[in-house]
Structure formats: C-alpha cells, structure tokens
Amino acid sequence: MSEWCQNKKCPEKKTQTQIRGTKGNKYYQSNKASGYYGHWCSMGCREQWWNEHKDTCINAVGFIDKQVLPLEDAWYVKADYTWNSGDCNYLYFLVNKNKGIKQQITREQAQSPEDIERHIEYFTIDDTQARELAIELGLAQAS
Numbered sequence: 001m002s003e004w005c006q007n008k009k010c011p012e013k014k015t016q017t018q019i020r021g022t023k024g025n026k027y028y029q030s031n032k033a034s035g036y037y038g039h040w041c042s043m044g045c046r047e048q049w050w051n052e053h054k055d056t057c058i059n060a061v062g063f064i065d066k067q068v069l070p071l072e073d074a075w076y077v078k079a080d081y082t083w084n085s086g087d088c089n090y091l092y093f094l095v096n097k098n099k100g101i102k103q104q105i106t107r108e109q110a111q112s113p114e115d116i117e118r119h120i121e122y123f124t125i126d127d128t129q130a131r132e133l134a135i136e137l138g139l140a141q142a143s
C-alpha cells in the first residue's frame, strides 16, 4: 500500500495544489490516493493506470470462459419508488421474468440489516441471496 496516487503521470496534471518546493526549485508532485478511488486520486488517474496495466492485471487474474445463468434461476430483488398521496416510499419485489413472478416482499427481506441501518433504501440483496429467498418462500426449488 502507498498513500500516493499510483498513476506515475499524476504530476503531469499540473494543478496548483500539486506544487511544492522552494523558489527556484519548484515541482509538481503526485496527489494522495483518495478512499473513493482506491489507489488513485481520481477517475482519470485510475483510467490512465488501467490502460497501461490492464494486460498485466487480466493475466494475473486469469481469463474465464463464457458464463451462463439459467433463466429459471435468474432471481433478483427490485426496489420500486412510489408516490402515495404526497408521500414517497419504496416497495420491494422478488422477480423472475422467466417464471412471470413479481412478488412483493418486505423491506427486511429485500435488504441487509446494514442497508436498513444506513437508510439506503434503494439497495437490495444480491441475486444469489434473491434466489435463496425464492427457495425460502417456496417459489423456487433448491438444486
């Protein structure tokens, strides 16, 4: 780990805030990496780094073949935003388009306890968890 932006061309942005040094010996320096962008200071620096290193990354991770998801198993949870007499709220549904199912579920079923605690109402559980919920509710068979 480094606290500095990992794009070696970061100083070439030449922003005012990157200037350091004393008179006659001034220079531009890298920005610090920011939490939001991970090891980079910005989306632009991340993009530049990625363009230079993507082959190294994909070779390190390894290539995979085509992935498939049977429609029968393609469950997901959807948060719909609705207005009710001037009040806005979210309704949650467990959906499988192949089976023509769109069943309303509770917020506790649709979200993780962390999401509920953080009041991020549009977040929902992932597709694997959605499928588990479908099995729990007797809408899908466990395989």
Ligand SMILES: [Zn+2]
Pocket (backbone or CB within 6 Å): 005, 006, 007, 010, 030, 031, 040, 041, 042, 045
């Ligand atoms: Zn940078």
